[in-house]
Amino acid sequence: MVSMDQTALRPATETLHAAELAKLEQADKGRRPPGWRLSARAVRSFVLGDPALGISRKFYGDDALVERAIVSLMGEQGLLLVGEPGTAKSMLSELLAAAVTGSTRLVVQGSAGTMEEHLRYGWNYALLIAEGPSEKALVPSPVLQAMRGGLVMRIEELTRCPPEIQDGLISILSEKMIAIPELGDGAIVRAAPGFNIIGTANLRDRGVSEMSSALKRRFNFETVHPITDPAFERELIERRLADRLAPSGIKPDMSEAALGILVSCFQDLRAGRTAEGVTLQKPTAVMSTAEAVNVAHAAALEAAYLGDGRVTGAHLARQIGGIVMKDDPEDGRKFKSYVDHIVKDRARSGSDWRSFYEAARALRLD
Ligand SMILES: Nc1ncnc2c1ncn2[C@@H]1O[C@H](COP(=O)(O)OP(=O)(O)OP(=O)(O)O)[C@@H](O)[C@H]1O
Ligand SMILES: [Mg+2]
Structure with a gap:
């Protein structure tokens, strides 16, 4: 039927x-x-x-x-x-x-x-x-x-x-x-x-x-091809997150800054290059938009059920860590190098990147 x-x-x-x-x-x-x-x-x-x-x-x-x-x-x-x-x-x-x-x-x-x-x-x-x-x-x-x-x-x-x-x-x-x-x-x-x-x-x-x-x-x-326009990827993640959370009655509480972190992290690692033009070691893990939606969803669930509802950089870091480690242990080292170099600099710019940085540093990545 x-x-x-x-x-x-x-x-x-x-x-x-x-x-x-x-x-x-x-x-x-x-x-x-x-x-x-x-x-x-x-x-x-x-x-x-x-x-x-x-x-x-x-x-x-x-x-x-x-x-x-x-x-x-x-x-x-x-x-x-x-x-x-x-x-x-x-x-x-x-x-x-x-x-x-x-x-x-x-x-x-x-x-x-x-x-x-x-x-x-x-x-x-x-x-x-x-x-x-x-x-x-x-x-x-x-x-x-x-x-x-x-x-x-x-x-x-x-x-x-x-x-x-x-x-x-x-x-x-x-x-x-x-x-x-x-x-x-x-x-x-x-x-x-x-x-x-x-x-x-x-x-x-x-x-x-x-x-x-x-x-x-x-x-x-x-x-x-994966989405290359960050604005499109952002809009899509926001929509899909709201759809995914609707059945459980949770209203997504993800700030512009947190959403921005998620999108730039995925776009940087997918392209092997940051928006500022710094070349990175590209993980072999699939950094697809579908995975970005999964990260947003899991982070929002953790925030809603185990935190105060607001998605922070730390929630995102823990979920992205899991995605990066799916395929190849070498990817953990590549993500660590991204955290140690790129994220470290960004952590000076605001509290969301800082909480992302601190949580990512606490992950076992090798
Ligand atoms: N360009 C896009 N436009 C809209 N949604 C997208 C786009 N790229 C990824 N997504 C998101 O990714 C989700 C998963 O996509 P889907 O399962 O159709 O991928 P797939 O290419 O068939 O993957 P697989 O090869 O693993 O089967 C979609 O439901 C959507 O939320
Ligand atoms: Mg498919």
Whole structure:
């Protein structure tokens, strides 16, 4: 069953933004591509925001990429969003699917265990044995359902699927049909207009380079980069923090200064260079915006439940320390050097950087 529950830990995109989608549909005068619920312009507004209509921005950083992605979905090829972890590839694929087809439920979560039936069809074996092959005994994959309905479906972590399973997509994407020989000669499902696939793939995982070139040609690749504009990153963290805390009734109490520390720390370490132009040793840990949101959230929870509610530099330092130590012990030393050189100087400028500095110095980083 599809959950329409607004109170679920993570409601579906179409549930979360149902009011905005309805508003866009009502106001939509643009031309809709075959099978689409909204015009391409309205899809763009849904993802990038439209203040005049009261539609919030959901994806930050690269508007042109979003436009190319929408165009790609109208065309013959699939869309493959590739990039570092935590760059909102999955989020963007959900936003696009929700806007184009009104639903994000057609998804295959790619893994080493993904099998052909997850991309084509399987059988209800009790019915198959009792009655023989029939439409009733057929268990359609999300791909088959999307073909029938002319819908956009998603494949998460495409490159984690075994290569021979990935290659099954080549014919699906070029011929736009799936044959079901068990149902008789000529039993073929042909994709209705509107059918397309959005894949996501993580550049840190094994795989994008190992995808067969035949499959690569059937996808338009779009690389999603981390947010480089500090103002955008700030706005995003603030919004996501408020969303995350809303169910527990906590109002975020994070000062401009604390938010500034979080953003500059992430941007410095991600780029291997401070805003003032000092070169740093870059940790291998993923300093994504998604991790920055996690840091803000955990710091706010600690402040709310174990402190006086106000997020301080010290809360942030402890959480960032945990993120930096995730991958490689060498990263601890790199963070320590950042603290000893850059943060130390900044600690003279105000109490928030000072509390960050003192808490970071107290961490075991090697
Ligand atoms: N450019 C961005 N615009 C909006 N939100 C972003 C952006 N970059 C990161 N985020 C935040 O990161 C969160 C996680 O993103 P998501 O899970 O979609 O990343 P991903 O690229 O699919 O990561 P992974 O490769 O680990 O699956 C989003 O929910 C959002 O809060
Ligand atoms: Mg993802």
